[in-house]
Amino acid sequence: MNEALQLLKKYWNHDNFRGLQAEIIDSVVSQKDTFAQLPTGGGKSICYQIPALLQDGITLVISPLVSLIKDQVENLQKKEIKAIGLTGGISSDEVSNLLDNCLYGNYKLLYLSPERLQSDWILERLKNLPIHLIAVDEAHCISQWGNDFRPAYLKIANLKTHFPKVPILALTASATPRVKKDILEILKIENAVVFEKSFDRDNIAYMVFEVEDKLFRMVQILRKNPEPSIVYVRNRKSCIEISRQLQQSGISATYYHGGLSSNEKNKNMTLWTSEKVQVIVATNAFGMGIDKGNVKTVIHIQLPDSMESYYQEAGRCGRNGQKAFAVLLNSASDYIQAESQFLAVLPDKEFLTKVYKKLNSYFQIGYGEGIDESFTFNVNEFCAQYQFPTLKTFNAIQFLDRQGIVTLSHEFSQKIIVQFLISSKEVIRYMSLNPQQEETIVTILRNYPGIYEIPAHLNLVLISKKANSTQEAVLQILEQLQKKEIISYRANGNDSTIIFNEVREDERTINRVSKFLLIQNDLKTKQLESVLKYVSTKNECKSRLILNYFGEQKKENCGICSYCITLKSKATPAIAVSKQIISALEDTSLDSRSLEKITGQPSDQVIFALQELLEYKVIEILSNNQYRLRK
Structure with a gap:
């Protein structure tokens, strides 16, 4: 294990392995079939990357996530570790050349999408490679009961026939007992050494609050806990809107979604990771490779589609072992909205x-x-x-x-179409007056000589590189040229x-x-039903509900979730809160936030009392979300 630790320090700058990593690596290097279930953030990739460096030959990694393959291959290459990724969109000739490189080029890791195994000729070529380990990432995809089942994963089982002496490492972050059984049987590794880290994150307080004004509650939580935070939303529009609303409320925020360019993603991510902003508002596109240990709060303001995805996203807080909060805000209308x-x-x-x-x-x-x-x-x-x-x-x-x-x-991707509208003499005159733009304009003219006569499709990466500039700077210059009617300029976004x-x-x-x-x-x-059960169950520990879903039993309550804290607090009797509300509504109609301030009671107790009063028709709710006494 000393050599493994040296590699960990040399390439990843870590002094020690985390959790079960060392035991998993030891099992794999000992040529044993291995099943490893590590919660999100558990460092699964290290479990096959270190063995790849420890042994002669190639580690074959099968992953369904093209973006993850590209990300890992790029990161390994930056560390000068030889790695290749074979994903869709690569021609057969290019695939053949890359496989030749694997055979003769001393490569350590070969990443494949599962669809590649459906080609018999690729399987034949793999047989000739010195493969010493087969790592199956996102192994739950092999089970029809797993999240994101992919039939192409079933072909992986054939590898055991062709490589009977090569150990298989199956990795997953979230698998129910039924899915785990499927993985072991389908991969033909029933006798695998099994490593399972408990799903119990005892430092995370799972909080579920039913609220009417989600923005108000969100701001309350983020002000109380000013450390780095993530807010998950369902779509790109919400990303931008919620980020803007938080900023207007005095909370520094940025956003992240799959439709942003690479530069925008990196820029916004850096703002958050460097803690220049407190909050990143994101869709589920955010998360891959995120390992920020001091995230204090993860807030979901809409219901997730499954407990698997909720557990993974919520689990991005508290990785440093400090107390953290996974908050889910919901309202009565969310149930109907989730089904639709x-x-x-x-x-x-x-x-x-x-x-x-x-x-x-x-x-x-x-x-x-x-x-x-x-x-x-x-x-x-x-x-x-x-x-x-x-x-x-x-x-x-x-x-x-x-x-x-x-x-x-x-x-x-962005398609940029440009045509110059003025003569070349006028362009030269403009450059003499704006020398800071000259290099970019000259680069465009040199690479697109017909740009005066017909519109040209610019390669933004090429222009920025040759002009010794950035893509953002080139775009700013193009926008300025358009405003001055020097060029016509269109940028059409394609999000996939x-x-x-x-x-x-x-x-x-x-x-x-x-x-x-x-x-x-x-x-x-069924997955949505489990989410609705988690949210609507009022009389059970939230941590225990999550563990039960994943097949774990826990006798004690966690003591820190939204249910457990109600057991600890000496709550004001509901009838007393109701009386306070009735008194406050005698002269005017009020919303729940105003009633919280007037009564001085916690939000959950006010909401509970309001629901009781509505049910007994003591009060009614108006179209502007204010309450009044029934007449």
Whole structure:
């Protein structure tokens, strides 16, 4: 283990392994099949990257997340560790060359998307490689009862036949007992050494509050706990809006979602990680590779779609072992909204078939054609053209992605179209008056000589590199040139790329995967029911509810969740709070926030009393969310 520690220090600058990492590495290096369940932030990648460096040969890593593969390969290459990633969108010739590099180039890690294993010729090439370990990341994807089941994962089992002496390491962050059983059986590693870190995060206080004014409560919490925080929302629009509202309330905030460019993501992430802002408001696109130990609070202001995703996102607080808060704010309308948001938008077979056919028509792919073709893709434009509901369509395409029929990449790209509107003499005169812009303008003119006659599609990365500038600076110059009517300038955003992994076969393609669609829809219904149960259960410890979901039993209450603190506090009798409310409403109508201030009672007690008074028709609620006494 000394050599492993030396590698950890040399490449990752850590002095010690965390949690079960050392034991897992020892098991793998001892050539044993291994199952490792480590909660989010548990450092799963180290468990196969260190063994890759300790031994001769190649570690084969199978991961469904293209963005994670790219991220890990780039980070390893920066450390001068030889790694290659084979994802969708790479031509067969290029794949063949990369596999040759693996054979002759002393590479240590080869990352594959599971869809690549469906190609027999790739499997044949893998047989010739000196593979000493097979690591299966996100192993829950192999079970039809797991979150984001991917049939392509079933092909991984074939590797055990071809590499009977090579150990398999199955890694997952969240698997129920049923899913764990599936993983071991399907991968044919029933006798694996099992490492399971308890799902119990005893330093996290799981808080569920039913509130009417979520922004007000959020600001209260963030002011009380001014350390780094994450607020999770469901969509990109909410990211920007909530971030703006927090700033207006005096809380420093930025935002993060999948539609931002790489530069914007890095800029906003740096603002938060360097603690120049307290809060980052994010969609579930935020999280991969985030390992900030001092996050104090994670707030969800909308219901998550599953306990698995909630546990992972909530678990991004308190990684330093200090007390932290995972807060879920909900209101009565959230239950109805969640069902319409998660269940009503699940595609059935008929809708899935329609979307698949129209996708092919949209990109003019003929029957029996289309394999490995790649296109920039804007979901909103596609939906507008065929009058499809956006969210339901996106779910249908995501399902096609999980089945390996297409690959949907959520990387932001920008198409910039420019044409000069004035003569070259006038441009030279302008540059003499604005020398700080000269290098960028000259670079554009040199690389696009016909830009005076016809619009040119600029390569922003190329221009910024040749002009010794940044992409943001180039964009600012283009905007200034447009304002002065020197150029015409358009920037069209495309929030994704779509790759077709199979030839077009319409009904035949959909018939093959339709049974998985039924299973997926049933699973998602059950997952949402579990979330609703977690939120609506008022008389049980929240920590115990989470542990029970993942198959763990805990006899004692956690003592710090929203339920447990109500047991500790000497609450004012509900009847006394009700009397205070009735007295306050005698002369005027008031909202719940005003009633909290007037009564001096905690929000949860005021809300409870209001619900009781509404139920007994003592008061009524107005359209502006104020309460008044019934007449």
